[in-house]
Amino acid sequence: MIFLDFKLKNDSSKYIQIADYIKERIVDGALRTGDKLPSTRQLSALLKLSRTTIQSAFQLLVDDDFIYSQPGEGYYVSDKDPILRTPSHIQWKHYFNTNGELAKNMDLIKTELPWKKNMISFTSIAPDSSYFDTDALKKSFLDIYSLESNKLLNYGYAKGYQPLIDTLKTYMHSMGIHLKDKDVLITNGFTEGLNLVCNTLTEQGDCILCENPTHHTALKIFMTHGLVPIGIPLSENGLDLQLLEAKIQEHQPKFLYLTPSYHNPTGMVISPQKRVAIINLCKKLNIPILEDGFNEELRFSDIPIRPLMSYSGYGNEVIYIGSFSKILFPGLRLGWVMADHDVIDILESFKRTMTIHTSTLDQAVLYQYMKEGYYDRYLKKVRQHYKEQYQYAVDELKKYIPYKKLYGEGGLHLFIEVQINARQLLEKCYEREVLFLPGDIFHLDDEGKNTLRLGISRVTKSEITEGFKIIGNCLEELL
Amino acid sequence: MIFLDFKLKNDSSKYIQIADYIKERIVDGALRTGDKLPSTRQLSALLKLSRTTIQSAFQLLVDDDFIYSQPGEGYYVSDKDPILRTPSHIQWKHYFNTNGELAKNMDLIKTELPWKKNMISFTSIAPDSSYFDTDALKKSFLDIYSLESNKLLNYGYAKGYQPLIDTLKTYMHSMGIHLKDKDVLITNGFTEGLNLVCNTLTEQGDCILCENPTHHTALKIFMTHGLVPIGIPLSENGLDLQLLEAKIQEHQPKFLYLTPSYHNPTGMVISPQKRVAIINLCKKLNIPILEDGFNEELRFSDIPIRPLMSYSGYGNEVIYIGSFSKILFPGLRLGWVMADHDVIDILESFKRTMTIHTSTLDQAVLYQYMKEGYYDRYLKKVRQHYKEQYQYAVDELKKYIPYKKLYGEGGLHLFIEVQINARQLLEKCYEREVLFLPGDIFHLDDEGKNTLRLGISRVTKSEITEGFKIIGNCLEELL
Numbered sequence: 027m028i029f030l031d032f033k034l035k036n037d038s039s040k041y042i043q044i045a046d047y048i049k050e051r052i053v054d055g056a057l058r059t060g061d062k063l064p065s066t067r068q069l070s071a072l073l074k075l076s077r078t079t080i081q082s083a084f085q086l087l088v089d090d091d092f093i094y095s096q097p098g099e100g101y102y103v104s105d106k107d108p109i110l111r112t113p114s115h116i117q118w119k120h121y122f123n124t125n126g127e128l129a130k131n132m133d134l135i136k137t138e139l140p141w142k143k144n145m146i147s148f149t150s151i152a153p154d155s156s157y158f159d160t161d162a163l164k165k166s167f168l169d170i171y172s173l174e175s176n177k178l179l180n181y182g183y184a185k186g187y188q189p190l191i192d193t194l195k196t197y198m199h200s201m202g203i204h205l206k207d208k209d210v211l212i213t214n215g216f217t218e219g220l221n222l223v224c225n226t227l228t229e230q231g232d233c234i235l236c237e238n239p240t241h242h243t244a245l246k247i248f249m250t251h252g253l254v255p256i257g258i259p260l261s262e263n264g265l266d267l268q269l270l271e272a273k274i275q276e277h278q279p280k281f282l283y284l285t286p287s288y289h290n291p292t293g294m295v296i297s298p299q300k301r302v303a304i305i306n307l308c309k310k311l312n313i314p315i316l317e318d319g320f321n322e323e324l325r326f327s328d329i330p331i332r333p334l335m336s337y338s339g340y341g342n343e344v345i346y347i348g349s350f351s352k353i354l355f356p357g358l359r360l361g362w363v364m365a366d367h368d369v370i371d372i373l374e375s376f377k378r379t380m381t382i383h384t385s386t387l388d389q390a391v392l393y394q395y396m397k398e399g400y401y402d403r404y405l406k407k408v409r410q411h412y413k414e415q416y417q418y419a420v421d422e423l424k425k426y427i428p429y430k431k432l433y434g435e436g437g438l439h440l441f442i443e444v445q446i447n448a449r450q451l452l453e454k455c456y457e458r459e460v461l462f463l464p465g466d467i468f469h470l471d472d473e474g475k476n477t478l479r480l481g482i483s484r485v486t487k488s489e490i491t492e493g494f495k496i497i498g499n500c501l502e503e504l505l
Numbered sequence: 506m507i508f509l510d511f512k513l514k515n516d517s518s519k520y521i522q523i524a525d526y527i528k529e530r531i532v533d534g535a536l537r538t539g540d541k542l543p544s545t546r547q548l549s550a551l552l553k554l555s556r557t558t559i560q561s562a563f564q565l566l567v568d569d570d571f572i573y574s575q576p577g578e579g580y581y582v583s584d585k586d587p588i589l590r591t592p593s594h595i596q597w598k599h600y601f602n603t604n605g606e607l608a609k610n611m612d613l614i615k616t617e618l619p620w621k622k623n624m625i626s627f628t629s630i631a632p633d634s635s636y637f638d639t640d641a642l643k644k645s646f647l648d649i650y651s652l653e654s655n656k657l658l659n660y661g662y663a664k665g666y667q668p669l670i671d672t673l674k675t676y677m678h679s680m681g682i683h684l685k686d687k688d689v690l691i692t693n694g695f696t697e698g699l700n701l702v703c704n705t706l707t708e709q710g711d712c713i714l715c716e717n718p719t720h721h722t723a724l725k726i727f728m729t730h731g732l733v734p735i736g737i738p739l740s741e742n743g744l745d746l747q748l749l750e751a752k753i754q755e756h757q758p759k760f761l762y763l764t765p766s767y768h769n770p771t772g773m774v775i776s777p778q779k780r781v782a783i784i785n786l787c788k789k790l791n792i793p794i795l796e797d798g799f800n801e802e803l804r805f806s807d808i809p810i811r812p813l814m815s816y817s818g819y820g821n822e823v824i825y826i827g828s829f830s831k832i833l834f835p836g837l838r839l840g841w842v843m844a845d846h847d848v849i850d851i852l853e854s855f856k857r858t859m860t861i862h863t864s865t866l867d868q869a870v871l872y873q874y875m876k877e878g879y880y881d882r883y884l885k886k887v888r889q890h891y892k893e894q895y896q897y898a899v900d901e902l903k904k905y906i907p908y909k910k911l912y913g914e915g916g917l918h919l920f921i922e923v924q925i926n927a928r929q930l931l932e933k934c935y936e937r938e939v940l941f942l943p944g945d946i947f948h949l950d951d952e953g954k955n956t957l958r959l960g961i962s963r964v965t966k967s968e969i970t971e972g973f974k975i976i977g978n979c980l981e982e983l984l
Contacts, residue, residue: 039679046683053819086681089777090816114788114820118706118847121759121793126705126851133854135663152660160654167646175639179834181631184614200518202565204525214693214860221859225729226605227597246858250704280600298568309593314600337569340532341593355658357865368597372605375612379725380700381693385864386836 028056029064029072040075041082048083049092052103059105063093125250132246134467139456146493148462148480151290151438152356157408159400163355166394178387184378185370186212186362187389193396194362198346201322202336209370211377212384215361216318216349217243222363222373222380223281223316223345224251232280234316235273237265239441239468239477241290241318244283253280257470262431264294267303274311281316281345282308286334288321291441291468291479293434298331305337305344319348321437323405326413335364342366350392352438354404358388412438412483419482422491426498428505430476438483441465446504448478454500460493507535508543508551519554520561527562528571531582538584542572604729611725613946618935625972627941627959630769630917631835636887638879642834645873657865663857664849665691665841666868672875673841677825680801681815688849690856691863694840695797695828696722701842701852701859702760702795702824703730711759713795714752716744718920718947718956720769720797723762732759736949741910743773746782753790760795760824761787765813767800770920770947770958772913777810784816784823798827800916802884805892814843821845829871831917833883837867891917891962898961898969905970905977907984909955917962920944925983927957933979939972 032047034040051057064072066080073080084101087093093101122130130136141147171178185191191210199205213219220243228234230252236244238257248255256277258270265284274282284304286296296304308315317334325331335344342365349361363373377383395401416436423429423440431443444451448464455462465477480497482490511526513519530536543551545559552559563580566572572580601609609615620626650657664670670689678684692698699722707713709731715723717736727734735756737749744763753761763783765775775783787794796813804810814823821844828840842852856862874880895915902908902919910922923930927943934941944956959976961969 042679042681049818089781090818091781112788113818114791114822116791116793116822116845118821118845118851121706122851123705123708126855129705129858130851130854133857135857136854150660155655155659158655158658160650160658163658164647164650164654167650168643171639171643171646175643176634176637177836179637179639179642179836180634181629181830181835200521202521202524214864217858218860226602226608227600229602243858250855250858302570309591312593312595314595339528339569339592342597343593343595351660351861356660356861357656357658359861359864366595366597372597372601372609375609375615376605376729378612378614379608379696379722379729381697381860382830382835382838385693385838385867387870388864388866391866 029069032073041079041086044073044075044080044083045086048087049090052092057103059103061103063101063103065100125252129246129250132242132249134242134463138463138467139452139461141461142459145459145461146485146489146496148460148482148485148493150484151352151481152484153352153354153408154411154484157411158354159404162398162400162404163391163395166398166400167391169398170390170394174390178390182383182386182389184374184383186210186384187386187393190389190393193393194348194364198364202332203346203364204340206340207342207367208364209367211363211370211373212389213361213363213377214359214381214384215351215356216320216347217247217361218377218381219347219349219361219363220244220247220316222376223347224248224253225380226372226376227369228253228280233277234281234283235270235277235279236283237285237289238470239291239465239474240283241285241320242467244318245468245470255470257473259473260292260294260433262433264296265300265304267300267307270304271307271311274307274313279313282313283316283318284334285318285320287319287325287331288437289434290320290437291439291465293437293439293441295325295327295331295435296334301331301334301337305334305341308343309338309341313343315344317344317346319346321352322348323353324409324412324438326409326416326436345369353408354401355392358392360384360388360392415482415487418487419480419490422494426491426494428498428501438481440480440482441477442480443477444501445476446501447475449475451478451497451501451504454504455497458496458500460496462497508548511552520558520565523552523554523559523562524565527566528569531571536582538582540582542580542582544579604731608725608729611721611728613721613942617942617946618931618940620940621938624938624940625964625968625975627939627961627964627972629963630831630960631963632831632833632887633890633963636883636890637833638883641877641879641883642870642874645877645879646870648877649869649873653869657869661862661865661868663853663862665689665863666865666872669868669872672872673827673843677843681811682825682843683819685819686821686846687843688846690842690849690852691868692840692842692856693838693860693863694830694835695799695826696726696840697856697860698826698828698840698842699723699726699795701855702826703727703732704859705851705855706848707732707759712756713760713762714749714756714758715762716764716768717949718770718944718953719762720764720799721946723797724947724949734949736952738952739771739773739912741912743775744779744783746779746786749783750786750790753786753792758792761792762795762797763813764797764799766798766804766810767916768913769799769916770918770944772916772918772920774804774806774810774914775813780810780813780816784813784820787822788817788820792822794823796823796825798825800831801827802832803888803891803917805888805895805915824848832887833880834871837871839863839867839871894961894966897966898959901970901973905973907977907980917960919959919961920956921959922956923980924955925980926954928954930957930976930980930983933983934976937975937979939975941976
């Protein structure tokens with residue numbers, strides 16, 4: 027009999043569950059047009075629920091045209107065409123537009139091999155959360171919250187939480203950047219910053235010149251904006267200035283997009299001399315620069331290198347996009363854009379259209395965290411840690427993996443070239459429970475098929491050793 | 506003499522400040538090519554700073570080609586063409602694209618009269634933060650943080666924090682929504698949710714049918730996506746179904762965008778009967794619905810009204826966009842989209858392209874806050890408060906403002922029509938330090954010139970009385 031298999035769950039009101047149950051029986055045909063339902067009294071006894079609950083359920087079904095009431099007799103399954111008996115079935119996939127499809131096809135989480143339990147994964151370059159000083163963050167929260175909880179919880183400003191903006195200006199100034207006519211916008215990480223620039227300052231079909239390989243998310247953002255990224259091949263010596271000039275002349279790009287420090291994925295650093303030369307070249311040819319501040323703060327070499335933007339002095343051709351996500355607390359999703367105030371002004375308006383503003387609570391907590399000096403202390407600690415981790419990984423790489431080239435000089439990852447197709451290697455490694463990112467995803471023009479990125483920030487030393495041995499073995503077997 | 510007006514600030518390294526000072530003197534001409542700088546020893550004595558600091562400053566200037574060192578003699582102002590002496594001047598305004606300009610021109614903060622100190626402002630419909638239960642939020646933070654601080658601070662998932670997703674599913678189900686084949690995505694507020702839908706499911710030039718007037722931000726989002734919003738005029742009886750059908754037939758819109766509860770700006774509520782009829786009509790004509798859940802939770806009338814989506818049953822034609830921003834803690838920027846899982850799947854990929862994910866910390870805190878029952882308790886409290894506030898405002902309106910029509914039946918605002926142009930009225934009120942939003946900004950087709958919105962959520966009762974008296978007086982003077 028119907029209702030015998032009815033079971034209450036804890037997750038929603040009882041009357042709705044009963045109504046849902048009856049609807050499902052009508053839809054699946056167990057109850058048919060004209061069938062009489064048990065009385066509210068009977069059902070109440072059967073299900074051990076109050077009559078009011080049953081009555082509410084029946085009322086809901088009447089509202090939805092599933093049943094009707096015959097006064098003095100009871101409730102019957104409706105013969106009308108109730109909405110729920112012919113549910114709509116829109117083929118949503120037909121609605122997907124090109125940009126949506128592109129975002130989906132370039133979504134590594136959906137296209138690359140998934141991590142499984144017990145695997146050693148070298149895919150991530152997120153910070154190692156065991157190094158987070160969570161107590162300091164808690165203290166920062168409590169301190170700032172006790173000062174202005176109401177303010178933090180209500181609407182803030184699209185530009186950002188002013189004390190954090192001021193802190194970032196000071197920070198950027200300390201890296202040699204001139205603040206005159208410049209301003210800062212707080213964003214939901216680097217990703218939103220780059221989106222805002224594309225949303226406001228580019229036209230469909232514009233060419234963007236970038237390093238090849240480069241940051242996969244940046245490529246995805248450019249392409250979902252209908253922009254055309256053109257790659258400048260990176261040799262072991264990094265960016266070739268003559269090639270850069272030739273490419274600019276050939277393609278007249280809207281922007282030059284560069285990641286000067288521990289470039290993702292190669293780990294290369296553009297030297298100060300080359301930074302000056304790039305600025306001079308772009309000024310001569312009147313090409314603005316999008317500087318991706320990625321890994322700036324985590325550089326562990328002793329030579330101080332200032333951002334590209336600092337070499338532009340009072341000039342306004344560089345838009346700098348920074349992020350805290352690779353440094354600390356990516357869960358907070360905080361980044362910033364520093365640029366000419368005209369640029370920030372239009373980005374700010376677009377930010378208000380895209381996400382209104384970034385979580386004030388997160389901004390305030392981070393501000394307090396920086397103000398108390400926790401940030402500097404943390405940076406010092408992790409820089410040392412990642413330096414050791416990198417050195418360790420390079421040593422193990424040399425021992426166990428017969429690679430052809432190792433790029434770069436540091437970072438949260440190693441980027442290597444091997445003698446075979448990296449996807450072929452990955453397939454074999456995956457069987458032995460080791461995962462990494464094939465380098466082709468960072469490349470334009472079908473390049474980089476024999477390259478791979480090994481993220482080392484979230485693995486232990488023993489995982490590095492074990493994982494690299496497996497990769498090395500697989501590689502040798504395939505050669 | 507140069508250097509006498511040099512003053513150290515606390516906000517950046519000393520050597521950078523000195524280098525900056527010298528650069529500024531070179532740029533402004535006080536120091537010229539070939540001029541000899543004081544020795545590091547002299548400058549150290551003059552400025553009372555260590556010689557190391559002065560040497561670092563000079564080294565920075567050498568790096569930047571501002572000065573050069575003549576070994577054994579000292580430092581001279583360079584005769585080269587240093588970058589900073591001819592700073593680039595990109596005319597960024599020439600880069601602004603149509604969508605950027607549109608976002609700027611529709612940015613109310615930049616285009617409408619600004620609030621000044623001591624003004625009574627009826628522009629806001631943000632929640633009254635004095636009703637926030639900040640202690641409960643702090644407790645929620647501490648509880649969830651003690652459980653999983655490391656997890657909260659590292660990268661999360663684009664779809665959202667799973668416990669919050671599950672909570673929202675249960676919540677939506679409790680409002681009569683069928684969960685079969687549906688899924689939830691957490692967003693940075695309603696705004697990001699609507700952007701994601703436009704980003705993935707629309708094409709440039711698509712028509713979107715919406716109430717006229719409607720939510721200003723929604724219009725802005727549609728237009729910055731190159732969509733064409735077409736308005737369905739709202740009479741005092743709300744949406745006219747025949748008109749709706751005619752408009753659908755005429756324009757074949759991609760979506761019907763509706764705000765069924767305490768519609769912004771009119772405060773109207775679509776009745777359950779009409780909701781069923783709208784669903785039936787859209788099903789018949791095969792038009793999907795974007796339901797803006799705005800104010801759903803704050804409805805204080807006793808009649809339970811379920812979302813439009815609930816009337817679609819097992820159907821998949823409704824995309825529901827919800828937000829916590831008008832309920833509690835807009836500073837946290839949390840919203841969600843519930844829709845067919847195919848839709849959520851593509852939105853999720855695009856979300857990963859736009860902002861990676863929403864702050865996990867904020868999501869987890871809100872989850873804990875809901876789990877502990879604080880949310881329900883808070884809703885109960887503010888519903889009662891806003892109900893009283895609304896009734897009070899309506900009473901005062903009737904006493905003091907000779908309006909022509911009052912729309913709607915509740916909400917965080919009153920929407921009225923007067924006998925004159927609302928901007929003319931605003932101008933006069935502004936002189937007397939009262940501010941409101943002219944209704945034209947919510948309208949398409951140059952309609953609504955005599956309408957205005959009075960936000961009442963963030964003003965005191967005495968401000969309502971005083972402000973309405975002033976508006977009434979100004980209106981009478983102008984009539």
